[in-house]
Amino acid sequence: MSALGHYIEEEGIATVAISLIRPQTENTEPPRALWVPFELGRPFGPPSDPAFQKRVILAALRLLEREDGPVLIENFPEDDPRAQPDPAWQPPFIPTAVSAGPAETLASRLETEILLLIDAHEHWIGQHGRTTVGLSGLSVSDCARYVADWLHGRVPPSLRDGFSAPLMLRFAVDDVKAYCLEAAAAGPAKPSSRQLGDWFWSGTGAGAAIHALRAAQLASEDDRLKLIAGNFMVPAARVRSAG
Amino acid sequence: MTRLTDLPPTQAKRLAELECPDFETRPWVTGPALSQRRVAIVSSAGLVVRGEMPFRGRDPDYRVISAATKAEDLLISHISINFDRTGFQEDRNVVFPLDRLNDLANEDVIGSVAATHYSFMGATDPVQMEPHARELAGRLKRDRVDAVILPPV
Numbered sequence: 001m002s003a004l005g006h007y008i009e010e011e012g013i014a015t016v017a018i019s020l021i022r023p024q025t026e027n028t029e030p031p032r033a034l035w036v037p038f039e040l041g042r043p044f045g046p047p048s049d050p051a052f053q054k055r056v057i058l059a060a061l062r063l064l065e066r067e068d069g070p071v072l073i074e075n076f077p078e079d080d081p082r083a084q085p086d087p088a089w090q091p092p093f094i095p096t097a098v099s100a101g102p103a104e105t106l107a108s109r110l111e112t113e114i115l116l117l118i119d120a121h122e123h124w125i126g127q128h129g130r131t132t133v134g135l136s137g138l139s140v141s142d143c144a145r146y147v148a149d150w151l152h153g154r155v156p157p158s159l160r161d162g163f164s165a166p167l168m169l170r171f172a173v174d175d176v177k178a179y180c181l182e183a184a185a186a187g188p189a190k191p192s193s194r195q196l197g198d199w200f201w202s203g204t205g206a207g208a209a210i211h212a213l214r215a216a217q218l219a220s221e222d223d224r225l226k227l228i229a230g231n232f233m234v235p236a237a238r239v240r241s242a243g
Numbered sequence: 244m245t246r247l248t249d250l251p252p253t254q255a256k257r258l259a260e261l262e263c264p265d266f267e268t269r270p271w272v273t274g275p276a277l278s279q280r281r282v283a284i285v286s287s288a289g290l291v292v293r294g295e296m297p298f299r300g301r302d303p304d305y306r307v308i309s310a311a312t313k314a315e316d317l318l319i320s321h322i323s324i325n326f327d328r329t330g331f332q333e334d335r336n337v338v339f340p341l342d343r344l345n346d347l348a349n350e351d352v353i354g355s356v357a358a359t360h361y362s363f364m365g366a367t368d369p370v371q372m373e374p375h376a377r378e379l380a381g382r383l384k385r386d387r388v389d390a391v392i393l394p395p396v
Contacts (some may be wrong), residue, residue, distance in 0.1 A: 003369035011380030041327030
């Protein structure tokens with residue numbers, strides 16, 4: 001982020017920022033920045049494309065050798081090839097997609113889908129050697145159970161020191177999302193983030209359960225819970241209109 | 244290709260108009276050729292090492308990420324959910340390009356890679372981050388870092 005560039009450079013170390021939001025960088029005026037035309041979340045562009053990533057980082061680092069600043073804000077000229085959908089991608093098989101229904105049904109469906117996706121997720125781990133499930137500190141089935149408890153109208157205590165119950169819920173939701181999206185991307189195809197998001201938020205019971213959880217907690221009298229449910233569970237672009 | 248015009252209008256407006264501090268200086272530090280620089284990553288993606296405390300809300304401090312941290316032990320705990328995480332799930336270098344820095348060092352394009360890297364959580368008010376960033380600069384100097392790349396998320 002560009003403001004950090006000011007502070008660190010004032011302390012005597014040269015910096016170069018990557019910029020995803022050009023107007024923000026223009027306002028902040030860091031010593032040096034490279035604007036990249038990639039989606040939020042991908043400052044170095046496509047995953048599993050070392051040559052492309054290297055071109056991005058080198059274009060940024062080369063700004064350290066320029067003498068015509070401050071302020072330097074340059075543009076990276078290439079688009080992310082992985083932003084395009086892959087027509088060969090097929091989502092994992094989940095029988096009878098559920099997009100809405102009573103909270104109890106969605107809670108049960110969520111827990112079932114976690115089991116249905118085990119093979120696909122193990123395939124993912126075999127392919128990439130890693131999972132990003134882990135913020136909650138729980139297993140993904142325990143995350144699903146924790147989320148299901150909330151859907152059943154209970155308020156289960158936090159299961160980790162240092163987390164309030166609403167924060168525990170937020171990280172459990174994060175882990176469920178990470179697990180499902182990793183499972184969905186297993187295999188040789190290279191789905192775009194939009195393909196994966198369309199599938200998760202519109203084609204799975206897990207997505208429907210998180211939508212329902214958000215809607216239910218928005219009616220809570222706990223302002224902190226309302227804030228977390230409203231802003232930190234369903235991406236703004238995926239929020240369903242009321243009704 | 245994704246630009247602000249691809250985001251929901253309210254999100255795009257909020258991001259473009261985020262307030263930033265009114266900086267009174269225009270710092271500009273020069274240094275040796277890139278091939279002699281020691282480079283560190285200071286991310287604002289809310290990165291944490293697995294098992295450590297994630298960023299909670301808008302914590303203004305930073306987390307320490309050793310260069311020896313395994314790819315499977317790096318997680319994103321940024322407060323915002325309005326950005327793609329699937330790229331990072333597949334390849335940490337999309338957000339945290341440590342392998343690419345190592346490539347560049349092996350090719351003698353840069354001098355070396357820092358022993359330690361860092362992450363803030365970028366949705367925090369920069370004014371709250373300032374004392375932590377200045378303290379971090381001291382750590383970077385002790386690691387002989389003379390070039391910092393600042394990736395957002």
